[in-house]
Amino acid sequence: MKILIHTCCAPCTIYPLTTLRKEGHEVRGYFYNPNIHPFTEFTRRRDALAMLADMSRFPVIFDEGYDLENFLTGALERGKDRCSFCYHIRLDRTFRKALEERSDAVTTTLLYSKYQKHEQIVVVAEELAAKYSMPFLYKDFREGWKEGQAEARRLNLYRQNYCGCIFSEAERHKQQF
Numbered sequence: 001m002k003i004l005i006h007t008c009c010a011p012c013t014i015y016p017l018t019t020l021r022k023e024g025h026e027v028r029g030y031f032y033n034p035n036i037h038p039f040t041e042f043t044r045r046r047d048a049l050a051m052l053a054d055m056s057r058f059p060v061i062f063d064e065g066y067d068l069e070n071f072l073t074g075a076l077e078r079g080k081d082r083c084s085f086c087y088h089i090r091l092d093r094t095f096r097k098a099l100e101e102r103s104d105a106v107t108t109t110l111l112y113s114k115y116q117k118h119e120q121i122v123v124v125a126e127e128l129a130a131k132y133s134m135p136f137l138y139k140d141f142r143e144g145w146k147e148g149q150a151e152a153r154r155l156n157l158y159r160q161n162y163c164g165c166i167f168s169e170a171e172r173h174k175q176q177f
Helices: 011-022 039-056 068-100 118-132 141-154 166-175
Strands: 002-006 026-031 060-062 105-108
Touching (some): 011 026, 011 141, 068 105, 068 118
Parallel strands (some): 002 105
């Protein structure tokens, strides 16, 4: 199948990409992440993914849209449900891109991170799959967490220490005190 995989960053892409390729899929990445803050963090993650794409011969579509205001407005409106909103805006754009690209299915590297709200991601993705009549390829990539992180270190790829949004960055700092 031709799979369009939403990519949040290079380290989270390694294991899912390897897995999907081993299964015989043709995989193309889609980087759309207006949640990442600050902009310098956005560019570091984008550039690290570009490095991985080059090393792995992995075609990636980079959506340079940095609609931070829309993300912040929606996240603030949703309060504690902001993660679900974040998953929705990123995956909605991915499903639309998959239709344009004539992909056979969509998946996401968000399913790799042990720090993400896995069940919420699945619910959002399944709703969007029904909305766009585009299959969602579910895989629990978390089983490859250690393997993917070790490979990211070996490749000397930038590895972030928070989800990406300003809220997760603030939570990370609160935990340090």
